[in-house]
Amino acid sequence: MVDDRLDVYDLIPKVELHCHVEGTVRPGTVVELARKAGRPLPVDDPSLLYRYDSLDSFLAVFWLVQETLVSRDDWARIAYESVVDGAAHGLRYREMFFTPARHLAAGQDLGDIVAGLTEGIEAAEAETAARCMLIAGIDKAYGGGAGLALVERLGELRRSGRAERVIGIGADSTELGVDMRQFQPAYAAARDLGLRRTCHAGEAVGVGPENIRLAIDVLGAQRIDHGVAIVEDPTLVARCASERIPLTVCPTSNVVIANRYRSLAEHPLVAMRDAGLLLTINTDDPAMMDLDLGREYRAVAEGCGVTAAWLANLAIDGIESTWLDAADRATLRAEFTAMTEGIVGDDA
């Protein structure tokens, strides 16, 4: 029975591997958290909160939202709302970033943050069909030392059984002027802890494919976030396709936040898939772009000229990009395939 309030793009079952919990906070929630934290906001109307006209002004809003998260309950609330909101648009499995550098520098405990996020996710999982694991994001702006300290603290938590939801690390935030090599010790420590590794690379305007190569060869990244600059290097495209190194692509974000393309019609998503790359479509920071996963899929359909069946197939193939084990992947693939047949028919 299809819910007629939802369209096909909401109904397509999806994995999402590139979404920052701090970028999913409902505007009304930011206002409430800011009031509670005693942090004045520059606007009274919550709908005006997520207005920005450049990457720098976007980051200013992102950091403002981060500053409203001061207690374990705040983290629990945003994680809960984030997963519930995703599930309403077809999210079935997410590996979600949280980037705690600012909070740790301000004296918050990583154990409390992870406990809050875990609590919120568990509450959302109990109410929806979505599941969610966590990726600890290194904020590149804080440098390699802070990155290594984050991984070491994560290791302590894992040894005491307090970070089981955190299955990997990533590195996000600014890319310009950052030497990726400084994060090598953090990535090596993460590998030794048995954590999976991904990395934002090849996103910002002015950055070519070299950061993608560094992420793979120096940091040992097993997945690349964004990575759209890869199209400038056919050898690297062929290598990532043959080694099945996934890229988590965020088409609307690349237009709206990074300003790398003027419109989705210019986005290389379709060419990347045609070249055999393993891809997922993701929202990155959906609340800040008035976006959700269903609207992202619709925007790609309309902007890139692909069908719902093409998107549903991409979503099924995206299961291979997850860090689920083989049995969970097989289960999810069977579920997606069955659901997809009922939604887009034999075209899939």
Ligand SMILES: [Zn+2]
């Ligand atoms: Zn991102």
